[in-house]
Amino acid sequence: MKFLADEIKTALRNDPINAAGHLVEFAMEHALDNKLVHQALILKMNLSENAGNGGQEPIVNDMISLVDKISAAAIQNDQTANAGASLPVRKKRHLPVRQNDIVCKGTGLNKAFKRNGFALRDIDVSFRLGEITGVVGENGNGKTTLFRLIIGDLALDAGTIDYPYIREKAGIFPEDWTNIKKHIAFIPQDLDRWFGSVRNNLHYELSVHSVYGQKNDDEVDYIIHRLGLEEHQDKTWGQLSGGYKLRFALARALVWKPKLLVIDEPLANLDIKAQLVILNDLRDLANGYRYPLSIVISSQHLHEIESVSDNIIFLRNGNMVFNGRVDDLGNEREENTYEFGCGLTQEELEKKLKGLSYYGIENTGLAFVIRTPLSVTHDQLLKKLLEENVNIEYFRNISQSTKKLFV
């Protein structure tokens, strides 16, 4: 203990910014009094803010004295424990273990439209509690049709769809759509206009789901603050921007704790920062302990959607091209695929890449997509481009992304 404490103190004197992280770990691991952990966290936060403005010295001194306090208390505690004293054991409470976490399972889903000849064919899906499933594909390839089947808005031509977790939890029979739908929330791409204020609509939504009184007030307060709507709670439809209209739609869908949330193209009209906030919130909320849910989300923003999804479904012309874990994307590929932008013509680029092994280069109009043997890594390709003085505007390895299915 003493040796570790001395090491951290030395590191704090030499490189405080990096060593502050070690202090936090040290405090979280060894401090017996929570107040000492709080001090470590706040000192680290304050140190980062003061980086480069000369105000670090007093903070570093406080950090060093905190290391001494933590280690002294821990050493003293060890001595007491060795003398035979026993630590109090906290009583543990057990929450019920989840038996069946499949919220929705569709097998052999088929739906054809005579009007335009489009058909969704033989789709198998399984959405689990706590997971996010991203559904990707170009427009008109069946994403919205799939969603409407899942939420019970369209009748199946063939196949079966079941909601095991919802049925088990609520004691519902398989075909009892009225009750099954009470656990499914859907946010369409085009949001319907509503009347009244944000807050009143949320109260109303909860009362529709039989939540009244104090509980209704508490849940509305929580969702308003959780989704950052506190400054907009008294606004009406016309007073909200597109991003906040979506936030409200999310709040209205989540406030009554659905088990399945289906969202059609939510990122379409959001700036990058708003997209990230929404996706991070969805990730956190899906993983909730008391009220976990399964989220199914469609989007054209492949990189963003893959970054938060556990599973990806790729649809093309009504067929399922890929359905699996995000981590498994491209596992069985036979080539690498890279996408990059530069100011060259294809002919110029081909000249620059002479000597590098590749199968083909495609100019998509916005970027080049190059397919190479698996032996050509992104490091090697980047090195080659830099050696040839190519001005790279951006570069992305799409070998394990659904993006390569689009090109």
Added chain:
Amino acid sequence: MEIQNKIRKRKEEIQLLVAAGNIKKAIKRSMDYASDFCHDNLILQSLIELNIDYNVLLSQEGRSNGQGDSFRSERNTLVIKLLEHLDSIESTF
């Protein structure tokens, strides 16, 4: 044991957000933490009030155009309150 680990991990996640200075996200995740693991609604209400206070502090700071000592001191007081709530939720679960 699994649930105890989950509670501990979620608390550590929030503590690290605080250490990184990401207070807004730390408050959001604390609300989730309270909603998930706390049966005492007063703590969630207190976290909501803390969120309101932090928003006020941020807007005052925005108006005064810079991070002054008074901002830092008030912010640290709020953060300590938040961390105490986390401890309280963990210890009473």
